[in-house]
Amino acid sequence: MRRCHYSGREPVPVQTEVKQAMPGKLKVGVLVSGGGTNLQAIMDHAADGRLDAEVAVVISNVETAYALERARQAGVNAVFLDHRAYPDRAAFDRVVVEKLREHEIGLVALAGYMRIFTDVFTDAFAGRIMNIHPSLIPAFCGKGMHGLHVHQAVLDYGAKVTGCTVHFVTREVDAGPIILQRAAPVLDDDTAEILSERVLEQEHEAYSDAIQLFAEARLRIEGRRVRVLPPREPH
Numbered sequence: 591m592r593r594c595h596y597s598g599r600e601p602v603p604v605q606t607e608v609k610q611a612m613p614g615k616l617k618v619g620v621l622v623s624g625g626g627t628n629l630q631a632i633m634d635h636a637a638d639g640r641l642d643a644e645v646a647v648v649i650s651n652v653e654t655a656y657a658l659e660r661a662r663q664a665g666v667n668a669v670f671l672d673h674r675a676y677p678d679r680a681a682f683d684r685v686v687v688e689k690l691r692e693h694e695i696g697l698v699a700l701a702g703y704m705r706i707f708t709d710v711f712t713d714a715f716a717g718r719i720m721n722i723h724p725s726l727i728p729a730f731c732g733k734g735m736h737g738l739h740v741h742q743a744v745l746d747y748g749a750k751v752t753g754c755t756v757h758f759v760t761r762e763v764d765a766g767p768i769i770l771q772r773a774a775p776v777l778d779d780d781t782a783e784i785l786s787e788r789v790l791e792q793e794h795e796a797y798s799d800a801i802q803l804f805a806e807a808r809l810r811i812e813g814r815r816v817r818v819l820p821p822r823e824p825h
């Protein structure tokens with residue numbers, strides 16, 4: 591099975607209560623490169639009140655990403671930043687960080703963002719970046735494991751259950767502390783496309799659930815584990 595292991599090279603905070611940085615409604619910045627169905631689910635949940643957060647900006651490094659169009663249609667700031675205009679990854683990341691700060695972002699959600707980032711980005715928003723991956727980490731993740739490759743690898747291996755993982759982003763790819771996971775069955779006649787649709791349904795629930803927990807300041811990182819705290823009593 592394709593596994594991605596935490597190498598142990600990177601220090602993980604021993605115990606960190608992840609707090610919402612700013613008072614008021616949590617402002618989320620979403621980074622995308624593709625179709626944006628996860629973005630759509632987050633925006634829909636924010637609009638119908640299930641999610642107590644606001645998508646304040648959507649940034650893409652791909653001008654034609656349909657996710658940008660989804661943002662525009664929802665009346666959300668949609669920003670295209672062309673990475674080819676910058677000398678290196680760090681320079682591009684500095685511009686992304688600047689743009690997120692401009693919008694007073696309290697949480698960054700990566701939703702199909704196909705760009706390797708530098709420490710400039712992870713350090714600027716440490717403990718405030720989430721990613722969603724379409725497998726049950728640590729299975730079928732890491733280098734080369736994206737899009738339909740993930741689901742094809744699940745089928746080739748013969749796994750009977752797969753799913754999705756929402757995790758905090760650290761310097762190591764797909765290795766940050768896991769916030770929550772949702773499972774989906776693998777059926778005999780599945781193709782990678784069919785399986786990806788089944789997993790996406792779970793992703794659309796999982797991402798908003800994780801963001802809501804963050805908005806309620808109910809996530810505490812303890813080493814590699816993320817503890818979900820009980821709801822706070824109203825004052």
Ligand code: GRF
Pocket residue numbers: 624625626627628629657701702703722723724737754793
């Ligand atoms: C999802 O499968 C997500 O897990 C992965 O990229 C895909 C993005 O899909 N990181 P969409 O653009 O949200 O439809």
